[in-house]
Amino acid sequence: MTMKRQKLADDILTYLLLFVLCFFMSLPIISMLGTSLKTSQDALASYSLFPESGKWYFENFATVLTKTTFASNILNSAIVSVGAAVLCMVLSCLAGYTLSRYHTRITAAFTILLLALQMLPIILVLVPTFMIYRGFHLTDTLLGLVLNYTATNLAFSIWMLKGFFDTIPKELEEAAMMDGCTRFGAFLRVILPISAPGISTVAIFAFVRCWNEYMVARVLIQSDEYKTINLGLQQFVAQYSVDWALLSAAAVIATIPTIIFLVCAQKYLVQGLTAGAVKG
């Protein structure tokens, strides 16, 4: 009896602590959702997280999308993120396959290079990147961003794809090659189709990381025409600093892809997060 009571007490404590901690972890998101549903006046009228019942206001979303430059920011972010994710996917499939199938001194050196690049402070590369880009007229272009995002996502993507390819038996390509495929043909027709789930995971990861990126875009992009979603949001903070309801609506829209990602790819997210630390 006492043991049962002890267990019940433990359970209650567990859930209580979990709810408190989860409230803390999700507080900015809760507040963002609540504020986006208030009118601009209501947002400043009370500090409660949500509007009073029956006073839910959805106009903010329409206003953000039609009366501000936010739609163009979304489009820019979409172009850059899709572009970088696709390019990254292609390059990391090729490189990941090589690292998985060939074990030579050159592939070992390349692996070490990938790890070393992770240690580089972003600011150490960003200052010269700005200077070099200026020389090639790549500052203030979406192409410049795509190139940088592709490169910064490569290490992680190559690493993950190498892992996926490692799980595919080598005999599969060898059988295809016996049937007259070239090595590259076997890679294209046999390995890539089987790896589709892994490849799409990598692409989604790269997409979300580019979608969320702020600092590189801040340095490289100047004109409003090419501003990405996070730059647009910060511009909002400066311009409409009193209109928190409108600002929150913009933030909600910007968060949608991230939340979809969190819900759909949670398993892979957890794997990616822990791969280095737990095995290492």
Add this chain to the structure above:
Amino acid sequence: MNLLRKGKSKFDSPRMGYIMLLPAALLLIVTQIYPFFYGVGMSFTDYSLLTANAPDFIGLGNYIKIFTSDPDFYKILGFSFVYTLSIVVFSYVVGMALALLLNRPIRGRAAFRAIVLIPWVISSSIMATNWKWLMNDQFGFINGLLQSMGLIDEPIRFFATAGWAQFSVTLIGIWRNIPFMAITLLSGLQSIPSDLYDASRVDGANKVQTFFRITLPSLRGVTLVSTTLMFIWAFNGFENIYLLTDGGPLNATMVVPIYAYKTAFNSSKMGYASALSVVLMAIMVIFSIIRMKLNERAEA
């Protein structure tokens, strides 16, 4: 399978592999490695965007200035360490608490885990915007809550005074990094064999003893790697503070990466900024080496 791998067949010539490696290698060389050496080179010059003169080679001039005559550097370095170490310690402690809770037989674990991951996946710009709103001194939820509970009379100006601004950016930095610690430690916990716990139960150990004698020692490897990574990320990262306080008020929350950024893009002193970035990297490399050596000695 191993046998097949060892047998050299005509399929094993690595030339095709190198060709497939080439595009990624080229892009990394052009966008990462070349800028890196360019930056290290610039750190030995007085390169400034404000003068039309060609940059002069000044040897270690920038580095000597950083360590001997820069009035702000040591203050900035000091806060960088306080900020980084606070994040490492507190995100570890709270992350551990969450990991232990999530490791218990509970309902809805996937939902809880998804919520815990939120700070890790949302963009820093959205995070900063919403925390600034929550901690707003006039209309913010947190001040409202504290006032209605009678804990404070006047609203706290979280980002306006030096002490509170330092507290706020550190708190939000911890919040942002808890998910990584929680999820990493959770998977560490799940890989501890359950017979270890059975044995300690048979020996009559209580929960606290079990935690310190079994759980914590079993997590040594995970702890080492996760805290080292966290140190590097927190010491390197600047979006958090940049977006919350921009290093202010009066440089109170200035950290080395933001200082380097401002030196480059506000003061246009590219040479000096590059030297600051090199110092930043050197500190991280030295720290990582010490961390690994300490661990080797502890294991030997």
